[in-house]
Amino acid sequence: MKTKINSLISDNMPVNFLGNNFKNPNAASQQSPVFDSFEDEKQRLAEGYDDVVDELSAKWKIEYASAQIFPEAVANIHPEVRNFLLEFSRVSDYDEISKQAGLDEKGRDALGQIVWKIAQTKKFGEIANEVNSQVALASSASLISQLLEQKIIGKIVLLSAKPITQSRQGEIVAKKELKLSLSQALLQYPKLGEQSITSNPLKLRYFPTPVRSSIKNWITDYHDCLGAGKHETMDRGNYLFHSENGKKLTPVERQKVSLMLKSLDEETLLDIDSDEQKIVFTVAPEAPVKGSQSVAEMPARQTNQFAPVARREELSSRQAISFGQPSVQGARTSEEISQVEKVQTPPQVRSDFSNDFNNKSKQSEDVAQARIRQSLNFSNLQSQQGVKKAEAAKVFDFEDSDYASRLREKISANSTHESDFGTFSINKSNERTEVEPQKQSFGSLSFSSAQELPVEKTATDVSQKLEPSTPNPTMKSSGGAKTWNSPDFKRQISPAVQLKENQTDSIQRSVSEEQGSMAAQKSYSPYVIVPSHYQEKSSPSADEKKDPKIQGNMVDLS
Amino acid sequence: MNNDLSALEEFDAQRKIQFPYLLHSAVDLLAKKKIAYVVLAKKENEILLVSPSGFGESAVIAGLTEKNIEYFAKFAPREYREKLAEAIDNDYSLKDIWEVAKAMDEDLDGNATRNRLRVKKVLQYIYDNQIVFHF
Numbered sequence: 001m002k003t004k005i006n007s008l009i010s011d012n013m014p015v016n017f018l019g020n021n022f023k024n025p026n027a028a029s030q031q032s033p034v035f036d037s038f039e040d041e042k043q044r045l046a047e048g049y050d051d052v053v054d055e056l057s058a059k060w061k062i063e064y065a066s067a068q069i070f071p072e073a074v075a076n077i078h079p080e081v082r083n084f085l086l087e088f089s090r091v092s093d094y095d096e097i098s099k100q101a102g103l104d105e106k107g108r109d110a111l112g113q114i115v116w117k118i119a120q121t122k123k124f125g126e127i128a129n130e131v132n133s134q135v136a137l138a139s140s141a142s143l144i145s146q147l148l149e150q151k152i153i154g155k156i157v158l159l160s161a162k163p164i165t166q167s168r169q170g171e172i173v174a175k176k177e178l179k180l181s182l183s184q185a186l187l188q189y190p191k192l193g194e195q196s197i198t199s200n201p202l203k204l205r206y207f208p209t210p211v212r213s214s215i216k217n218w219i220t221d222y223h224d225c226l227g228a229g230k231h232e233t234m235d236r237g238n239y240l241f242h243s244e245n246g247k248k249l250t251p252v253e254r255q256k257v258s259l260m261l262k263s264l265d266e267e268t269l270l271d272i273d274s275d276e277q278k279i280v281f282t283v284a285p286e287a288p289v290k291g292s293q294s295v296a297e298m299p300a301r302q303t304n305q306f307a308p309v310a311r312r313e314e315l316s317s318r319q320a321i322s323f324g325q326p327s328v329q330g331a332r333t334s335e336e337i338s339q340v341e342k343v344q345t346p347p348q349v350r351s352d353f354s355n356d357f358n359n360k361s362k363q364s365e366d367v368a369q370a371r372i373r374q375s376l377n378f379s380n381l382q383s384q385q386g387v388k389k390a391e392a393a394k395v396f397d398f399e400d401s402d403y404a405s406r407l408r409e410k411i412s413a414n415s416t417h418e419s420d421f422g423t424f425s426i427n428k429s430n431e432r433t434e435v436e437p438q439k440q441s442f443g444s445l446s447f448s449s450a451q452e453l454p455v456e457k458t459a460t461d462v463s464q465k466l467e468p469s470t471p472n473p474t475m476k477s478s479g480g481a482k483t484w485n486s487p488d489f490k491r492q493i494s495p496a497v498q499l500k501e502n503q504t505d506s507i508q509r510s511v512s513e514e515q516g517s518m519a520a521q522k523s524y525s526p527y528v529i530v531p532s533h534y535q536e537k538s539s540p541s542a543d544e545k546k547d548p549k550i551q552g553n554m555v556d557l558s
Numbered sequence: 559m560n561n562d563l564s565a566l567e568e569f570d571a572q573r574k575i576q577f578p579y580l581l582h583s584a585v586d587l588l589a590k591k592k593i594a595y596v597v598l599a600k601k602e603n604e605i606l607l608v609s610p611s612g613f614g615e616s617a618v619i620a621g622l623t624e625k626n627i628e629y630f631a632k633f634a635p636r637e638y639r640e641k642l643a644e645a646i647d648n649d650y651s652l653k654d655i656w657e658v659a660k661a662m663d664e665d666l667d668g669n670a671t672r673n674r675l676r677v678k679k680v681l682q683y684i685y686d687n688q689i690v691f692h693f
Contacts, residue, residue, distance in 0.1 A: 053604055064635045086631045
């Protein structure tokens, strides 16, 4: 029967659905693909589990970095004594002593308390008294104290004499950092090969799936690419920058792999943490990634991009100041530095080192304004590449009191002006153009919106104060249509309008008197609200001539 | 995360590491025994990754090894110690620990006392060094 079944299997069932070959009775002893994949899966899970443990350990260390480990009474004990008493083998010691002294369970339990008390008080000579007071069997007290001294107290005395090397509460600095070459380290500490040194998994040439970026796997990949044996620096460089795995490395990771491979090839020494069985990499921190730069870095970078060489020097020196490094200005005056300072950094950045530069009033400026100003600066820079460097440095200073006049000169020289907001032309004949030099001198911009920026408002106030005889600047001008920001414009452009209003009022009053009490119910607003794109056809023709043309918030005074 | 685990596998691993006492609802002896086996398999560097409240569970204490309790006594923060001391001071909890250890021995052999001896030593160690567990 059995042979019949065997023959059936061998003839008709060559391979089962799992891939096991039933034909060959020895097939079970050979590793099948199923078992291979099962082993791989187990290994993958085990490695993943270890990684999770590592990550949680790192988090745990951070979380409990400043946690209290021991009660105060124990924390004051010499760390090595404490560690000695906390070794599990003390349990056996106490058991042995209690056996030798014939102690009961209660007496046995008292031994630990006695030893801890002695360690705390450091009264090593009073052990007999302690034993007498705590152990019921007074007859064996001397024997117990003798045994305790011999096995435990003697050691405590020795350890107490050692100098304390304690990093933080409860943790002794016992990290032994060795210097070994990679091959030696791998021989001594096999676990070291499992240390992950880069973030991305590796693709090995002769392995189908990505593998962990452990030291072992990196070495495998290195040898797969360049062959076994030692390699030159150039080869290593090529591997690090052009190999499939090397291309994906970040600079810091590349530095780590480079150190490791150099040690592999040239037997250079690496710092090994023998306790954790890891290589201690001391590489420079990674430079900030483009795009993730901080706000503080932005203006300097932008300016460096556009500024001529001389200005780059200025900027680099400014950066040195900002990071608290000694000044390397050379012959530059503080005025020049402050000029550069004013232009190149937005107020927030300046506030970092405003103590060094006395421009506190600018700290409260709007960031957006500063950015726009900067963009204007850079466009100026681009348009004035032919201008001398020293002159250029002055031109960018909006805070400069002479800036407006210089700008006007420049504008008259170049009728078209390029900015980040597009090209706009400036009418030479008309001083009051869209670019108002006076406003620019306050570092503000004009917008078509009815709103006024606070700085603009201040500028208007100042100009009004300077010209008390002309309360309304728009009335004074004799240009085309002007914008007016106030919504109750009719009231403000008084003489003509008020005259008209008075006339209207008098007419209305006379009509209402005529109509008697019935008409008295009608109330009149002091304002005449005129919707945009609306012209009152019924208004008197005499007034129509005087009335300014109104369109939205635009008043045509011509 | 630098491992090859899927999100679900990673979550399982985290749960096993941090909350082994929640893997099985510890209402019956079998579940408690399973938890104790999970804790028993832990290495020294993993034992403190179990959340502090776990050390108030009798099943977790029943799974502590000599090495693990030594590591715990040397490095565990205050809240861990307090939870353990609380559990040890409770008679019901002590009885439960003993029951779990006994059940674990029964799995090995009828006469085996390996787990009970281990638990006895661990409890003795805690008692000898109770000064470091009581705040």
